[in-house]
Amino acid sequence: MRKKKEKKKRSLPPWLETLKTLWRHPQYHAMIKLGLYFVFVAIVLIIIQVQNVINEQRMQQLPKKTALQLFSEYQEYTYTITITETSNTVTTRTIQGRKDRDKETLTVDQDPTIYTIRNQEYFVMNDQGEQKITSTLAYDVVKFTPAMLYDLIGKGTVVASTNYTSGMTETTYEVPGDEFLASLMSDFPKMTGNIMVKVQMQGQEIGNIIIDGSNYRKRIDPNIINSTITITIKPITEKSI
Numbered sequence: 001m002r003k004k005k006e007k008k009k010r011s012l013p014p015w016l017e018t019l020k021t022l023w024r025h026p027q028y029h030a031m032i033k034l035g036l037y038f039v040f041v042a043i044v045l046i047i048i049q050v051q052n053v054i055n056e057q058r059m060q061q062l063p064k065k066t067a068l069q070l071f072s073e074y075q076e077y078t079y080t081i082t083i084t085e086t087s088n089t090v091t092t093r094t095i096q097g098r099k100d101r102d103k104e105t106l107t108v109d110q111d112p113t114i115y116t117i118r119n120q121e122y123f124v125m126n127d128q129g130e131q132k133i134t135s136t137l138a139y140d141v142v143k144f145t146p147a148m149l150y151d152l153i154g155k156g157t158v159v160a161s162t163n164y165t166s167g168m169t170e171t172t173y174e175v176p177g178d179e180f181l182a183s184l185m186s187d188f189p190k191m192t193g194n195i196m197v198k199v200q201m202q203g204q205e206i207g208n209i210i211i212d213g214s215n216y217r218k219r220i221d222p223n224i225i226n227s228t229i230t231i232t233i234k235p236i237t238e239k240s241i
Contacts, residue, residue, distance in 0.1 A: 067204045067205065068153065069150070071150060071206045071233070072147050072149075072151075073146070074233065074235050075099075075101060076100050076101055077098075077146065077233050078098050078233070078234050078236060079095075079231065079234070080094065080096055081097070081229060081230070082229070083095075083138050084226075084228045084230070085217065085224060086227075094108070095107070097117075098236075099145075103116070104116070104117040104142070106141070108137070120143065122134070122135050143183065144231055149209055149233075151183065153197055155175055155176065155179045156173030156174055156197055157173060158171060159196075166202075167202060167203065168207065169201050170198055170201075171199050171201075172198050174194045174196060174197075175194060175195045175196075177194055177215055177216065181216070191216065195211060195212060195216065196211070196212040197211050208230050208232050210230050211230075211231070212226075214228075
């Protein structure tokens with residue numbers, strides 16, 4: 001008859017035996033639980049810190065947006081548009097506007113009349129209430145949004161670039177005339193020739209965007225010699241409110 005092998009009872013490491021002994025003691029039991037709690041919190045904090053470092057490294061690896069891309073994303077902004085035209089005389093119109101998420105208003109020259117824009121249409125308040133009006137400006141200025149300008153520039157070809165001692169840079173784009181018309185109206189006639197667009201930047205901030213619309217305006221009024229639109233758009237921030 002075979003003798004059954006006796007199973008040897010495994011002994012715990014000394015440190016674990018000591019821990020078991022202390023765990024059964026009420027005073028040390030509470031201290032051990034508190035210590036384990038602090039260890040758990042420390043592990044969680046380390047995991048969070050490591051995850052933050054990983055996320056930061058991932059963000060650094062992503063391609064950064066250009067100044068023009070950031071410009072195109074403006075949703076709330078103020079703008080100044082100056083239209084200068086030369087024919088028999090030189091005329092200048094200045095439009096000051098503000099675009100919030102749910103409202104857009106503008107004024108023209110020194111006239112205190114405030115125009116409200118909805119769905120790219122112009123309205124004004126008078127004695128009869130709010131009335132829709134037709135703009136008498138040389139260009140439909142509400143079309144010149146950051147997104148529209150970015151798209152227009154993207155369709156152009158760089159033909160010149162200048163660095164000034166002031167730190168300002170100026171890049172000139174040649175844009176097909178048809179693309180310019182398409183950005184202003186849905187139904188437009190064929191247009192030959194190009195439109196020149198200059199983008200001025202100071203550091204990474206977009207300054208003036210200057211459009212030479214002479215070719216476009218000469219089609220409408222043969223007396224026009226030159227027509228220039230200068231656009232400045234600034235985002236609305238908490239400090240500027």
